[in-house]
Amino acid sequence: MSNSHIFLKSGFIRTPSQNGVGRYVCQLQRVVLKFCKNNGSSRGMREFVESELINFAKNNPGVVVYLKPRRHRAPVISAEFLNGDKQWVSCHNYSKQDISKWLNLLRTQSGNTTGFRLRKLQHTDHPSIQGPWTPYTFKDPAENLAEYPNTELSKPKIQLKTATDELLEIFNSVQISDKKGVE
Amino acid sequence: MSALKRVQQWATFARIWHVYDAAWQNPFHSAKLLKKYLMGLHKPIYHPLNDCGDHVIVINTGDIALPEDEWKKRAYFHHTGYPGGASWTVAWELHDKDPTMILKKAVYSSMDGNLQRRYTMERLHLFPDGKVPADLMKNVSNQIQQIRPVPKRLDHYSEQERKEFPKLIDYPKDYILR
Numbered sequence: 545m546s547n548s549h550i551f552l553k554s555g556f557i558r559t560p561s562q563n564g565v566g567r568y569v570c571q572l573q574r575v576v577l578k579f580c581k582n583n584g585s586s587r588g589m590r591e592f593v594e595s596e597l598i599n600f601a602k603n604n605p606g607v608v609v610y611l612k613p614r615r616h617r618a619p620v621i622s623a624e625f626l627n628g629d630k631q632w633v634s635c636h637n638y639s640k641q642d643i644s645k646w647l648n649l650l651r652t653q654s655g656n657t658t659g660f661r662l663r664k665l666q667h668t669d670h671p672s673i674q675g676p677w678t679p680y681t682f683k684d685p686a687e688n689l690a691e692y693p694n695t696e697l698s699k700p701k702i703q704l705k706t707a708t709d710e711l712l713e714i715f716n717s718v719q720i721s722d723k724k725g726v727e
Numbered sequence: 728m729s730a731l732k733r734v735q736q737w738a739t740f741a742r743i744w745h746v747y748d749a750a751w752q753n754p755f756h757s758a759k760l761l762k763k764y765l766m767g768l769h770k771p772i773y774h775p776l777n778d779c780g781d782h783v784i785v786i787n788t789g790d791i792a793l794p795e796d797e798w799k800k801r802a803y804f805h806h807t808g809y810p811g812g813a814s815w816t817v818a819w820e821l822h823d824k825d826p827t828m829i830l831k832k833a834v835y836s837s838m839d840g841n842l843q844r845r846y847t848m849e850r851l852h853l854f855p856d857g858k859v860p861a862d863l864m865k866n867v868s869n870q871i872q873q874i875r876p877v878p879k880r881l882d883h884y885s886e887q888e889r890k891e892f893p894k895l896i897d898y899p900k901d902y903i904l905r
Contacts, residue, residue: 629891677771678738688867693857694815697870704876715893 553660556667571654574624576610580617589619591640597664629656744782744866750790751877758833765847782850789826789855826855
């Protein structure tokens, strides 16, 4: 079993300084496309550089694009983000379309998502409208003024009639009916 | 964390002090009730890893009521660790020695034996009568309801009430009451 995940950064999903509300700042700052000029595994990357890279750079003036040809090495995209993250994508044998899609993903991300574990798939700054529970919610305000220990509050909620109570009740009801009979 | 959220955290995890009157209560049933307050099980925020247990002051532990003949039959075992060090103390005897001990042991054994149990027990304050130090009593903001009503004895009724109680007959004046 791998333990590589235990040093992984973890946290909650967030948007850096309300990005996208009113204005949008592309969080991808720099991207380096590394490839070989001869090797077959870099073919898709070379095609991408020839046909689509100019358009990508034109459409995203905020992103610095570097090309780094290197002999007999596998093709790689290395992306650097505004928050200091760096993500590395291996593009071995990727087609032109694959690279275009990966680059688009990196452009729309706000950081390195592979180096970050989300503790929960949802997050809110305001988990409750009515406010979180405290020991004082749902409490009877009258108890604030009570003196403790309090014999009245101590009594159990369900109180059955005792035999004495019932006897007194019968006695009282008989007395009332007797009075009615007299009248 | 903003100042408001910090205060919210304190409010949610505030320790509450409860008071429970053990007079005429079964200590073993009471233990199950008190355990919930001590461990914080009565709170919606309860989780075994969050420390949200409350303090409970129990008064009148000297007046607990054991069911049936448990005063005579229930034995508390202790072993000193030395050979022949075993001893069995009957409930009434233990109650004579320390009127808080039966309830204390009942609460202790009602909880699971984990590392938290000793710390949870620290939050239980037992008093054999109604005399509680004022610095403890001023913290109390809740009374735990008793599990059974306290019976009213004849001497708890006033002279007036006793006179007005319905009678079938009046004793003759020369009748000797024994």
